[in-house]
Amino acid sequence: MRIDIITIFPEMIKPMFNESIMKRAVLQNLIEINVIDLRDYSVLKHNKVDDTPYGGGAGMVLQFPPFYLALKNLRNEQTHVMLTSPRGKTFNQQRAIELQQKQHIIILCGHYEGIDERVHDMVDEEVSIGDYVLTGGELAAMVITDALARLQDGVIKKDSYEQDSFHMGLLEHPHYTKPFSYEGKEVPEVLTSGNHKEIDRWRRYQSLKQTFLKRPDLLNGFPLDKEDIKMLEEIKKESNIKE
Ligand SMILES: C[S@@+](CC[C@H](N)C(=O)[O-])C[C@H]1O[C@@H](n2cnc3c(N)ncnc32)[C@H](O)[C@@H]1O
Incomplete structure (x- = not known):
């Protein structure tokens, strides 16, 4: 270009x-x-x-x-x-x-x-x-x-920008890096577990959570699958938000 x-x-x-x-x-x-x-x-x-x-x-x-x-x-x-x-x-x-x-x-x-x-x-x-x-x-x-x-x-x-906020329609999940623990603040355990299925699930959950809390407008018309819908229910419960 x-x-x-x-x-x-x-x-x-x-x-x-x-x-x-x-x-x-x-x-x-x-x-x-x-x-x-x-x-x-x-x-x-x-x-x-x-x-x-x-x-x-x-x-x-x-x-x-x-x-x-x-x-x-x-x-x-x-x-x-x-x-x-x-x-x-x-x-x-x-x-x-x-x-x-x-x-x-x-x-x-x-x-x-x-x-x-x-x-x-x-x-x-x-x-x-x-x-x-x-x-x-x-x-x-x-x-x-x-x-x-x-x-x-x-x-x-490509992997990097495809995960970015807005690219696929949601906000991105949070990131953490070393040190694991600092001033009493720790990294979520799952990220050090080595279990990639669990890490992917956590990231999707966090991405939906960020979007739900900060840019709920992005969820309108977003193609949510069954798992996303379940996660959103959990997020609403966790955030004490009723429909
Ligand atoms: C001071 S602005 C002119 C504003 C114009 N008098 C108006 O009220 O719409 C000067 C130039 O800055 C650029 N500009 C200012 N605000 C912008 C914005 N929000 N997005 C894109 N370009 C902007 C445009 O190129 C514009 O011609």
Whole structure:
């Protein structure tokens, strides 16, 4: 997958590829990321790309021509163009899984008051990362890029992300590591038993419990099997919750 991020602040984004899993993914060519300066497509003196809003009001608006020219240059028939915007549909793991198949994604970052509305008409999707307003689309572009990159083949183990919260529809079970005991707090015995059937059962139970207690909305429409239903009954009893 190739992701092109178009921004007026490329230096805000570049450090994310200098560390950890993202750095390795890029170095091993498991994903190609290009951070592109919108000013490279400016049609004005001093690489200016913003102006005051028609009709008056506070703040600056990013202009249409630089985005138009950038998309004209970078987009092809396979490209999926995403515009970061609080108006967009909220990004989630399900959307990341769907987008995982795309060969080429362009993410446009707004800033200041936003982007000239004519840019909105040129994109495939407006995307928000939550119901709040950021100063710019850079953090949103980084969030989306990170979520997509870790699903690319070879970036992390498939077993690992398939167990993650939301991936299969539930929240993940808790994790523990050494030491076994610290300040009176101990690891659940079952995890050191070596009995993998019991460990799997415990993890499923805990996953259902976390979901039931913290995100019960995720259980609506989730395909529960007989064993899950039994576990949920136990969880409700344990949590003293009546239907
Ligand atoms: C200050 S915001 C503009 C907000 C706009 N005036 C509004 O009320 O909808 C500047 C830019 O930040 C980005 N942005 C802000 N909040 C966002 C969010 N929740 N999700 C995705 N992008 C966001 C968008 O690119 C937006 O163009």
